[in-house]
Amino acid sequence: xxxxxxxxxxxxxxxxxxxxxxxxxxxxxxxxxxxxxxxxxxxxxxxxxxxxxxxxxxxxxxxxxxxxxxxxxxxxxxxxxxxxxxxxxxxxxxxxxxxxxxxxxxxxxxxxxxxxxxxxxxxxxxxxxxxxxxxxxxxxxxxxxxxxxxxx
Amino acid sequence: xxxxxxxxxxxxxxxxxxxxxxxxxxxxxxxxxxxxxxxxxxxxxxxxxxxxxxxxxxxxxxxxxxxxxxxxxxxxxxxxxxxxxxxxxxxxxxxxxxxxxxxxxxxxxxxxxxxxxxxxxxxxxxxxxxxxxxxxxxxxxxxxxxxxxxxxxxxxxxxxxxxxxxxxxxxxxxxxxxxxxxxxxxxxxxxxxxxxxxxxxxxxxxxxxxxxxxxxxxxxxxxxxxxxxxxxxxxxxxxxxxxxxxxxxxxxxxxxxxxxxxxxxxxxxxxxxxxxxxxxxxxxxxxxxxxxxxxxxxxxxxxxxxxxxxxxxxxxxxxxxxxxxxxxxxxxxxxxxxxxxxxxxxxxxxxxxxxxxxxxxxxxxxxxxxxxxxxxxxxxxxxxxxxxxxxxxxxxxxxxxxxxxxxxxxxxxxxxxxxxxxxxxxxxxxxxxxxxxxxxxxxxxxxxxx
Numbered sequence: 001x002x003x004x005x006x007x008x009x010x011x012x013x014x015x016x017x018x019x020x021x022x023x024x025x026x027x028x029x030x031x032x033x034x035x036x037x038x039x040x041x042x043x044x045x046x047x048x049x050x051x052x053x054x055x056x057x058x059x060x061x062x063x064x065x066x067x068x069x070x071x072x073x074x075x076x077x078x079x080x081x082x083x084x085x086x087x088x089x090x091x092x093x094x095x096x097x098x099x100x101x102x103x104x105x106x107x108x109x110x111x112x113x114x115x116x117x118x119x120x121x122x123x124x125x126x127x128x129x130x131x132x133x134x135x136x137x138x139x140x141x142x143x144x145x146x147x148x149x150x151x152x
Numbered sequence: 153x154x155x156x157x158x159x160x161x162x163x164x165x166x167x168x169x170x171x172x173x174x175x176x177x178x179x180x181x182x183x184x185x186x187x188x189x190x191x192x193x194x195x196x197x198x199x200x201x202x203x204x205x206x207x208x209x210x211x212x213x214x215x216x217x218x219x220x221x222x223x224x225x226x227x228x229x230x231x232x233x234x235x236x237x238x239x240x241x242x243x244x245x246x247x248x249x250x251x252x253x254x255x256x257x258x259x260x261x262x263x264x265x266x267x268x269x270x271x272x273x274x275x276x277x278x279x280x281x282x283x284x285x286x287x288x289x290x291x292x293x294x295x296x297x298x299x300x301x302x303x304x305x306x307x308x309x310x311x312x313x314x315x316x317x318x319x320x321x322x323x324x325x326x327x328x329x330x331x332x333x334x335x336x337x338x339x340x341x342x343x344x345x346x347x348x349x350x351x352x353x354x355x356x357x358x359x360x361x362x363x364x365x366x367x368x369x370x371x372x373x374x375x376x377x378x379x380x381x382x383x384x385x386x387x388x389x390x391x392x393x394x395x396x397x398x399x400x401x402x403x404x405x406x407x408x409x410x411x412x413x414x415x416x417x418x419x420x421x422x423x424x425x426x427x428x429x430x431x432x433x434x435x436x437x438x439x440x441x442x443x444x445x446x447x448x449x450x451x452x453x454x455x456x457x458x459x460x461x462x463x464x465x466x467x468x469x470x471x472x473x474x475x476x477x478x479x480x481x482x483x484x485x486x487x488x489x490x491x492x493x494x495x496x497x498x499x500x501x502x503x504x505x506x507x508x509x510x511x512x513x514x515x516x517x518x519x520x521x522x523x524x525x526x527x528x529x530x531x532x533x534x535x536x537x538x539x540x541x542x543x544x545x546x547x548x549x550x551x552x553x554x555x556x557x558x559x560x561x562x563x564x565x566x567x568x569x570x571x572x573x574x575x576x577x578x579x580x581x582x583x584x585x586x587x588x589x590x591x592x593x594x595x596x597x598x599x600x601x602x
Contacts, residue, residue, distance in 0.1 A: 011536075014452060018537030032577060036584050039498055039553070043592040046501040051599035 053079075056087065059112035064089040067106060067119050074098040085109055087117070090131060093124070101127050107142055123149055178247060178254055185244040186263045189384055192237040193267050196390060197274030198222030199229050209280045211314055214343040218274065227596040237386040238590045242583065244384060248377045260376045264361060264383035268393060272354040276346070277394030279559075283314040285398070286345040288324045289338030292331060292475075298324040299478040310342040323478070325485025327435035328471035329405075330398050353396030356404045357383075363407035364568045370414050371572050378571040381579070385567060387586055392561040399561045402440050405433025407568055410541060413447070414572075423451055424459030431463035435471075438482045439551060439565070442527070443544040449531055450540035489557045491516070497558035501592070511556050519554045526550040545569035545578055553585065563589060 005014055060077035068091075075091040076098075086109045092101040103125035108117040121141025129135040139149035200208045201218035207230045213219070223229065248255050276282050287303035296305050303312055304320040312320075324331060333352065337345035361383045368378035382388060392399055413426035427447060434441040447456055471479035478484075493500055493511045499519055503511050527550065530543040545566035552562045563586050570579040 012532075014449075014535050015537035018533075018539075029577065032581055035553075036581070036588075038502075039585065039588050042498060042501040042505045043588045045505045047592060047595040047598065049504050050595040054596075054599040 056085070056112060056117075059115050059117050060087045060089040060108055062115050063108055063117045063119060064091060064104075064106055066116055068093075068104055080107060085111075086120075088131070090125065099128060103127075103129075103131075105131060105136075107148075121145075121148075175251075175254070178251055182244060182247050182255055185240045185247070186384075188240040189237055189244070189386075190263070190266055190270065192233045192240070192386070193270045193389055195222065195233055196225065196230060196277070196394075197270055199225035200275045200277055207278055208275060209278075209283070209314065209316075211276050211283070212311075212342055212346070214346050215273065215275050231594045231597050234386060234390065234590060235594060237390070238587065241384050241386055242587070245377070245381050245583075248374075248380050252374050252377070255376050255380065257376050260380055264379050267384060267389050268354060268357050268361075271389050271393045272350055274394070276350075276396065278391055279395040279397070280314060280316040280319070281398075282346065282349050282396045283311050284316070284319050285326075285334055285349060286311050286337045286342065287315050288326075288331065289334045289336075289345060291338070292335060293338035297475050297478065298331060299475045311345070322488070325489060326398060326437060327482055328467055328474070328479055329432050329435040330401060330437070331475075331479075332470075333401060333436075334398075349396050353393055353400050356400035357388075357393050359404040360400060360407055360568060363404065363411050364571065367407060367411050367414060367568075367572045370411070370416075373572055378568075381571045382568050385564065385586070387560050387590070388564050388567065392564050395561070397561045398436055399564065402433045402437040403565065403568060405429055405436060406440055406443065406565075409433065409443075410569070410572070414541075420453070420455035423453060423455040424462075427456035427459035428463035431460050431467065435464075435467040435482065438486050439548070441482075442547045442551065443540075445527075445531055446534045446540040446543040446547065449534045450543075490555065492557045494557050494559065496560065496589070496592075497556050498553055499556045499558075516556060519556065523550055523554045526554075539573055539575065541569050542573035542575045542578055545573065545582075549578075549582055549585065558589075560589060560593075 057077040061075040064075045064077070065071050070091070070093075072091050072095070075089055077087060077089040080086045080088045086107060088105055088107050090103045090105040092098065093104050094101045104122065105125060106119050106122040109120050110118040119141070121139070121143035123136040123139040123143050125131060125135050126137075133148060133150050136143070136149045137151055143149045196207075198218060199222035201215060202222055202224045203219075204210045205225045206227065207225050271277075284303060287306065287309055288298040290309045290311070291298045291301060291303065291306050294306060300323055302319065302321040302323055303309070303315045306312065334349060337348040340348065361379050364378050364382050365375040368375040391397075409426045409429035409432075411426075412422050412429060415422060427444065430440060430443050430447065434444075444456075444460055448460075468480050468482075497511075499511050499515060503509070503515060527547055530538075530546050530550075534540050534543045548565040548569075549563075552558060552565065555562065563582070566578065566582050570582050
């Protein structure tokens with residue numbers, strides 16, 4: 001076995017103890033530092049991303065309550081299209097467990113002004129149905145002019 | 153001349169007085185930092201005992217005697233406590249590192265033990281995994297194969313409602329050793345099962361700390377610093393022990409294997425036993441298997457290979473005899489979890505930086521390639537004489553950084569190994585990763601929570 005290992009090229013031969021290689025240690029340290037900086041950047045970017053998103057989603061919920069005149073707690077809010085500032089917010093049209101009543105969904109866009117966003121359209125959903133295009137009805141505004149409501 | 157002599161006579165006394173003063177100051181500061189950590193842990197436990205919150209999963213009132221003392225554990229309580237605790241921990245570890253001998257061994261053991269007991273006494277924190285594990289134990293005891301069926305197969309089990317909806321249909325991703333160790337939790341009521349797993353977590357944590365101490369002493373490192381770095385780490389206490397995660401059992405096997413391998417006199421029996429113990433840990437959580445190539449590359453002898461193969465064959469034979477072929481595929485759990493994406497993961501955060509909504513299959517492939525390259529490089533370094541224990545810890549850190557399913561307790565894996573190796577970059581890197589993770593966790597503090 002040892003004879004076989006001795007035939008390997010020098011950089012591939014096993015060693016009992018490591019020989020100090022300062023250049024290698026420096027390169028490793030530089031790679032580790034670069035990785036740490038990258039991870040720190042992505043983490044801080046994510047905090048900014050999350051905080052910004054949370055602010056917009058709270059404005060979406062406020063807008064839904066203001067527009068429908070219903071001060072319900074359980075109002076969903078989420079992005080309709082990723083990387084575009086268009087959100088959709090849904091909640092019951094009458095008191096009940098989330099999703100157990102007819103849902104009113106609103107599409108919102110633009111920046112939050114006075115904690116409210118601009119409503120550009122919307123639709124309704126029957127109780128206990130998911131927010132899929134086939135389930136949407138009574139669509140209005142931008143929802144009608146786009147392919148969001150195939151059933152009108 | 154005479155004044156110079158007088159000055160020279162006085163200076164040593166003055167110097168030792170200064171040292172005494174600064175020694176007392178350092179000891180006082182260490183005590184203060186330890187108090188901050190104990191108070192932080194106590195606050196989290198007492199507030200968590202007030203019931204359900206984003207940090208406290210829904211659970212039966214098995215520890216109701218703690219209720220009524222704290223306030224509900226919201227983001228506003230938990231996240232500042234986590235930040236302060238992590239800062240205090242970093243300062244205490246730095247102090248213990250700069251001033252060896254400052255902390256008395258008995259004091260350090262009492263402090264770390266107090267932290268572990270506080271977390272043991274409280275409710276289950278920050279994850280529902282413990283309830284899932286009690287459910288798997290009840291399945292196994294009731295003749296339902298936990299490697300085929302998720303907790304949904306036993307909906308009559310009282311703890312079913314406390315299992316996360318995400319996991320109710322998932323068969324156990326853990327190895328046969330873990331399932332066997334947790335079986336007693338399936339023989340008793342839900343509350344009894346929770347206490348059994350919490351007690352097991354406490355014993356495993358004690359084993360991890362004792363073995364860390366032992367390995368540090370054998371390898372010529374300060375054991376006091378070693379147990380402070382591991383046992384006072386907030387991600388170890390609040391998250392890993394707070395949720396009684398099986399990573400504690402995996403780490404206990406990992407360190408038991410290392411203790412056998414670094415102990416003297418070195419012998420083939422020790423090498424075989426050490427490798428077998430590491431395999432037993434991999435039969436808790438397959439991730440630990442990452443240590444074996446480094447061990448084998450370092451020793452270059454038959455004994456560890458034989459020990460590992462014998463342990464694996466025994467473990468898989470027991471698994472097959474008890475639960476059939478689905479219990480034998482130890483990498484299935486890793487494969488399934490590897491396909492998931494957690495918002496905690498650096499991969500997910502990187503995708504946001506690149507303007508993507510999440511991690512795509514191509515990203516999974518690229519991350520796997522990056523991990524394989526890192527492990528291959530570490531293996532080559534180990535072959536060329538680098539410390540296999542340090543290489544194993546780097547490997548675990550690489551897994552934590554590249555996985556798309558990162559959980560905070562995964563960042564704890566390399567910690568006990570980092571304090572028993574000479575490569576100080578390893579401990580620094582582990583703590584930097586943890587610090588970045590902790591800071592990322594605090595985002596709810598800076599904006600509204602929808």
